[in-house]
Amino acid sequence: MHAISIDTPGGPEALVWGEVPDPVPGxxxxxxxxxxxxxxxxxxxxxxxxxxxPPGASxxxxxxxSGRVGALGPGVEGWKVGDEVCALLAGGGYAEKVAxxxxxxxxxxxxxxxxxxxxxxxxxxxxxxxxxxxxGLTKGDRFLVHGGxxxxxxxxxxxxxxxxxxxxxxxxxxxxxERCRELGADLTVNYRTEDFVESGGYDVILDNMGAKYLAxxxxxxxxxxxxxxxxxxxxxxxxxxxxxxxxxxxxVHATSLRARSLDDKARIVASVRERVWPLVAxxxxxxxxxxxxxxxxxxxxHRLMENSGHFxxxxxxxxxx
Numbered sequence: 001m002h003a004i005s006i007d008t009p010g011g012p013e014a015l016v017w018g019e020v021p022d023p024v025p026g027x028x029x030x031x032x033x034x035x036x037x038x039x040x041x042x043x044x045x046x047x048x049x050x051x052x053x054p055p056g057a058s059x060x061x062x063x064x065x066s067g068r069v070g071a072l073g074p075g076v077e078g079w080k081v082g083d084e085v086c087a088l089l090a091g092g093g094y095a096e097k098v099a100x101x102x103x104x105x106x107x108x109x110x111x112x113x114x115x116x117x118x119x120x121x122x123x124x125x126x127x128x129x130x131x132x133x134x135x136g137l138t139k140g141d142r143f144l145v146h147g148g149x150x151x152x153x154x155x156x157x158x159x160x161x162x163x164x165x166x167x168x169x170x171x172x173x174x175x176x177x178e179r180c181r182e183l184g185a186d187l188t189v190n191y192r193t194e195d196f197v198e199s200g201g202y203d204v205i206l207d208n209m210g211a212k213y214l215a216x217x218x219x220x221x222x223x224x225x226x227x228x229x230x231x232x233x234x235x236x237x238x239x240x241x242x243x244x245x246x247x248x249x250x251x252v253h254a255t256s257l258r259a260r261s262l263d264d265k266a267r268i269v270a271s272v273r274e275r276v277w278p279l280v281a282x283x284x285x286x287x288x289x290x291x292x293x294x295x296x297x298x299x300x301x302h303r304l305m306e307n308s309g310h311f312x313x314x315x316x317x318x319x320x321x
Contacts, residue, residue, distance in 0.1 A: 003060045003095035004298050009049030012299035012306075015061075015094075023058065023092070023099040025073030030102050032085065033070040036118035036292070037062045037093035039301045039314040040151065041208070041231060042258060046091075047302065053091040054259055061298075062093020063258065065100075066108065066118035067320075076102045084108045086117040088125050088269060090258055094298055096318050103266035106273055109280040112287060119287040119313035121269075123155040124276055126230060126257050129268045131156060131206055132163070132275075134253060135226040139164030141203040142222065144196065146213065148185060149176035151313040152230070154288040156206055157183045159276065162284050165204075170196055172308065179311055183288070196220060206230065211238030214252075221250045229254040288312030294319065 003020045025031040043061040045051035053059060066086040069079055079085070085105045092098040108117040131137045137160060145156040148169025160167045161184030168187040171177045177188035189196045200220035205227045207217055212234025217227050218241060225248060240252065260268075279285040290310040293301040294317055301314050 001096040002296070003092075004062075004295065005060060006047055009047065012047070012302040014047055015299045015302065017296040017298070020060075020095070022097055025071055025076075025099045027073060028075045028101055028103070029073040029099045030069050030076055030079055030105065031071040031073070032065060032067040032087060032098050032100060033320060034065045034067040034093070034096055034098055034318050035320050036067070036115045036318065037065045037095075037295065037316045038119045038122065038151070039298075039305050039316065040064070040122055041233070041305070043094075044302055044305060057090035058092025058095075058098065060092045060094050062091060062095065062098075062316075063089050064118060064120070064122040065089060065093040065098060066114050066116075070097065073099070078102065079105060084114050086121050088121040088257075088265060094295060094316060096320070101262055101266070103262065104269050106269060106277065109277050111281060111283060115292065115315060115317060116287050116289055118315050119151065119289055120280070122257070123151045123313070124159075124272050125265075125268050126152060127156045127159055127206070128272050128276055129257065130228040130230060130253075130255055131160065131204060133268065133271065134255065135204045135228050137163060137165055137204045140166075142166045142168070142201065143204050143206075144168045144170075144200075144202040144220065145206040146170045146191075146196075147208050148180040148188065149311045150208070151288070152206070152208065153180070154183055154312045155285070157185050158285045159279070161185075162279055168196070168199055168202070176311060201225065204228065209234035211235030214238035214240060218244050218248075218250065218252070221248055223248045223250070225250040227252045230256075290314050292317050
């Protein structure tokens with residue numbers, strides 16, 4: 001098969017499309033013939049040498065795919081060859097084939113194309129696990145997501161709105177602000193000209209910036225608020241005012257989906273299938289796709305992501321749809 005390898009960490013040119021050995025499904029795994037994958041910030045970090053795959057995972061980037069079941073490993077039940085699915089991965093999505101635990105498979109939701117489905121597993125599982133399972137967002141809560149125009153942001157806006165929350169997001173342009181409002185955002189804050197703290201307080205904040213926003217995020221929390229940190233685009237080390245946190249009886253929770261155990265991922269995927277997939281099938285929550293790029297041109301897709309000019313997900317197609 002062909003896959004994107006990273007022989008030497010670096011810029012987008014470090015992504016090389018070439019022939020590699022086919023994966024073999026192990027106990028409890030299925031082999032997928034990949035139709036599409038999606039670009040995530042974690043892939044960019046891996047390319048740069050800052051976010052290696054967990055032990056035992058595929059060395060190729062890619063945390064989510066869609067495709068067809070090509071083979072079943074020992075002990076797999078509930079799936080058959082030819083099923084059209086999407087999957088949450090620990091790595092290996094930038095390839096024509098990938099082996100994945102069957103507990104991390106999801107059927108393609110009604111009304112979503114097989115290619116579009118590649119943009120769902122990572123963002124939905126990230127938002128659902130952090131905002132709902134861990135932070136417990138409920139109807140009437142005030143919610144803020146940073147980077148409203150990102151893949152995570154566009155999904156978080158829709159899911160929080162569907163849950164009956166007041167939804168705010170930060171954006172960098174008026175064009176993105178308008179599109180976020182179309183998705184259901186009640187308030188958009190241009191981080192270039194406005195301070196999101198002035199619009200607080202929030203019961204739940206989903207943050208991808210880390211250190212740069214830490215102090216202001218805590219200030220923007222309501223009493224009992226929950227700050228969920230899922231990215232470090234603004235740095236890894238910051239000063240935390242424990243006094244402010246104690247006064248608000250608030251919490252800061254940092255998580256990584258990729259490093260979770262197989263059992264934990266299976267629990268999240270099962271909850272997503274039960275609670276989120278009906279919303280997708282009903283059309284109240286949809287994948288937001290900016291564009292698709294041939295997988296062999298993944299370097300160009302990474303350049304697009306790093307320029308932050310996209311809205312929603314950038315997909316990579318193998319050409320096998």
